[in-house]
Amino acid sequence: MYSIQDVSKKTGLSAHTLRYYEKEGLISGVERSQGGFRQYTDEDLEALGLICCLKNTGMSLQEIAEFVRLTYQGDYTLKERVELLRQHRENVVQRMAEMQRYLDKVTWKINFFSEKLRAYEEQQASRKDAG
Amino acid sequence: MYSIQDVSKKTGLSAHTLRYYEKEGLISGVERSQGGFRQYTDEDLEALGLICCLKNTGMSLQEIAEFVRLTYQGDYTLKERVELLRQHRENVVQRMAEMQRYLDKVTWKINFFSEKLRAYEEQQASRKDAG
């Protein structure tokens, strides 16, 4: 059992954000102590791990909430969930490929500017020699 | 010479956005017709190309504006610009590596759920047989 502060440290999400995620339906069924304090289990942490993966690969909180909702509906939504994750993975793969193309252009520009810089520095050096 | 509409089509940015970028200092020195209409040159398009690359690899408009500002200061900022682009590239490479790690976890989850799904479907089939 972990307090909200423990989970905050483990996940890097603030306690505020954890409560916010709960409100938005990204986490459900977090147990409470007698006094009403949140007590996260290892399964909750596991679920949060997947949530972070999805978030960090660009899935919106809304979509994640939808995924979580399916999870809570039981095994009969497994097919849909697998499909959803596969689609997401496909999107990410494509975005990464696109990113790589943009990055290649940036690299090209770096080389171009480097050459220009080399020429510029040479010119500066020869000016110094002359002057 | 291209009108704002031409450039909008070529870059995929709206005319609104092009004016907004100008206001924010991402593009400078766009020529005008006698009547005050923007007339983009091939160099402007070239510059916009780099801007889009930077934007699409996650650089903020603020940082891009800073880069453009350096560009307009002349060749003596070449070194700084090359350094800036190299740093950006490094960041992007790292973000992509991180993304790949998250994606691997997602893939792992897909496999896990797929196996669970297989078991579930088998169970459903045997129930059908029995009933």
Place this chain on the structure above:
DNA sequence: CTAAACCTTAAAGTTCACTCTAAGTCAATA
């Protein structure tokens, strides 16, 4: 027992990158 941590609701504020509207003027094209 006390101090720190937690709880609640509700709403306001923040940042980013647009996106749109208004209101009026001016230019270019068929």
Place this chain on the structure above:
DNA sequence: TATTGACTTAGAGTGAACTTTAAGGTTTAG
């Protein structure tokens, strides 16, 4: 000439994902 498209400033609106604040109450750990 009529209409479409461009121009201006200035400000409001949007959506995502938080973040903060307030205000007051309760619980838990040392």
